[in-house]
Amino acid sequence: MKMKRGVYQLLIKLDSDKIMPVGRLGVFEFPAGYYVYTGSAMNGLDHRVARHLSNSKRFHWHIDYLLEQSSIIRYAIKECSAGVRLECGCNAAMLAMEGASTPVKGFGSSDCKCRSHLVYFADEPALALDAATA
Template sequence: MDDSGIYALLIHCPGCRIRVGALGELEFAAGYYVYIGSAQRNMNQRIERHKRREKKMRWHIDYLLQCARIVDVHSVAASKECEEWVACKLAETHKFVRGFGASDSHVPSHLFYGPKEHLWNDVISVMKRCER
């Protein structure tokens, strides 16, 4: 089974101020956020890693998940390039945290925020257009 693709994490944050690696200290307002990521193999393991509280701080999302929790996950089998395409499409219509998750990317962010239903429905719709 090919366990690669892109995924979205729907995250609820109660509001917190945290240091996020090289991005420095960031303020996260209470509300819902969506993180777009990819895994070229072992996507299910990557998602399970994100859900764990105890882990080495490796990615920007690891820092946010110390004070926030994942409430839903959506994944599709898609190429790595689709991760950037999805992030670009979401950046056109949703607020985002500049630079978050985008260290190795040409997009402004991989973390978006807004009203839960509207944001999550848009994410799923955009991701479906990438599915293999």
């Protein structure tokens, strides 16, 4: 069975302001609102998204810390060919939206030059992948 590869975005809602640790990055303030996390899975896209949706997991990625305190409202995925990396471009599309900010430098972006793969919005945004797959 061929494993799907691609990029995904999680739309996350945080109901109240929180101060929480994010692994080795440190402790950060997260204002209530909406967060979009853009990630990739080059070997098991469905499994990666299912893991994020699960409530029982060991903390491995930065996003695991935020998901413990918040809820995923919805997600979008886009498959891609081997060697094609769409993650940073999709993240840049989110950052270009009105009201976007990056609350934690280095969040989910330790393997690229992006400031962060977590984008904050006070109001619920559309997902860049929704437009890409429509």
